[in-house]
Amino acid sequence: MDSEASEAAPDRPAGRPSQPLRGMRVVEISGYVATPLTGMTLAQLGADVIRVEPIGGAPDRTRLPRAASGTSLYWSGLNKGKRAVEVDLSREAGRRLVADLVVSGGARGGIVIMNVEGFPELRHERLRERRPDVIHVLLTGRRDGGAAVDYTVQAATGFPLLTGPEGDPRPVNSVVPAWDVAAGLYLATGLLAAERHRLLTGEGQQVRVALEDVALATAGNLGYLAEAQVNGTPRERCGNHVHGTFGRDFATSDGGRLMIVALTARHWRDLVATTGLTEAVAALARALGADFGEEAERHRHRGLLAELLAGWFGARTLAEAEAALRPTRVLWSAYRSFADLAAGDALRDDPLMAELVQPGVGRHWAPGSPVVMDGRQAPPAPAPPVGRHTGEVLRAELGLSAEELATLRDDGVIGPCDDGGEAE
DSSP: OOSOOOOOOTTSOOSOOOOTTTTOEEEEEOOSSHHHHHHHHHHHTTOEEEEEEOTTOOGGGGOSSBOTTSOBHHHHHHSTTOEEEEBOTTSHHHHHHHHHHHHOSGGGOOEEEESOOOOGGGSHHHHHHHOTTOEEEEEESSTTSOOOOHHHHHHHTSGGGTSSSTTOOSOOOOSSOHHHHHHHHHHHHHHHHHHHHHHHHOOOEEEEEEHHHHHHHHHHHTTHHHIIIIIOOOOOOOTTSOTTSEEEEEEOTTSOEEEEEEOSHHHHHHHHHHTTOHHHHHHHHHHHTOOTTSHHHHHHTHHHHHHHHHHHHHTSOHHHHHHHHTTSSOEEEEOOOHHHHHSTTTTTTOTTEEEEEETTTEEEEEEOOSOOBTTBOOOOOOOOOTTTTHHHHHHHHHOOOHHHHHHHHHTTSBOSBOTTOOBO
16 A cells, blocks of 8 residues: 555554455446445455556546645545556556456455446456456446436435425535445445355355435435325425424524434423423413424424524524533534634544645545444545556556566556556
């Protein structure tokens, strides 16, 4: 892996991070969010992930946001800790070289992650002919192989029509590519399940995940689809109200804003008592014939309850409201911008974060793996420059000599590198 490692903060606990996937080798041919996230998730758990890109880098290499140097912060964030190989995939010789890489790697190799099906040498059936136990992990847009991206999947599956302010008929897509993220983690789960099956039986297989299926499965698992079928009434958008329970954002007198959620009867009792509204809420319950100890009743009368609470929050500063809520069991958080998160010690003090020196970006706080195993987690490692490990990987994994690498380089099959793998 790249020797230019991140520097952990001085107060971070020492100790080797847990690497349960150490020894696994994965070839990744992908772009944008879902499949790079799959590879990075595995790399952070110890797998050797070799990312293959076309000459000059993949199209998402320059995607916004970018640092002043032009380095994509987006790309760097999704490709931490991988090795990078630069190959001309438009040429048969390049595709054969990558296929050789996929089917090599010993007992824990023979694994590839892809989000394209157009390369004949890299199709599952062709790779399986060369290595019967190959694990071929493929992301598609739709189940039939058709193209789709997160935003089009959002549009097709109903969620944007429930997102946004009450009374506004316009669809609002989420800025978080939730289906890409979920698909990336489903791909990782499927890959690990296939690898376990191979360890037990010696059999390889193809794992397919469709982005649209991930969204539809989630809509079904959370009851959205059943509600539309069984109840026959469309759900209405409700702004920042939490559907099915009591939760909403409230403004304070100094322009602050908090999100408040009372999921349980205990949460609700604490919220009412803290705000001094016990008698007022009891009177409202009597007038409505409602039992606000019931979650559904709190949701049904959320508008009236929110009006009572809005007066309490509106008469206090953000600091005063936070001080009152802090000793309670109520679920709450003040709204913070990314600039707020980046300022002060918020990131420095978070155990998820560590200082990272990323080529083209510089020193900044970046997340490691959110998976904590045996009390330890992997810190962030830099994302590789284009072709950073081309020579290193092809020499070590395929046994190519310096002369063979030079020939491939001169023929334009691989990117510029020396026989040690350093990008020029």
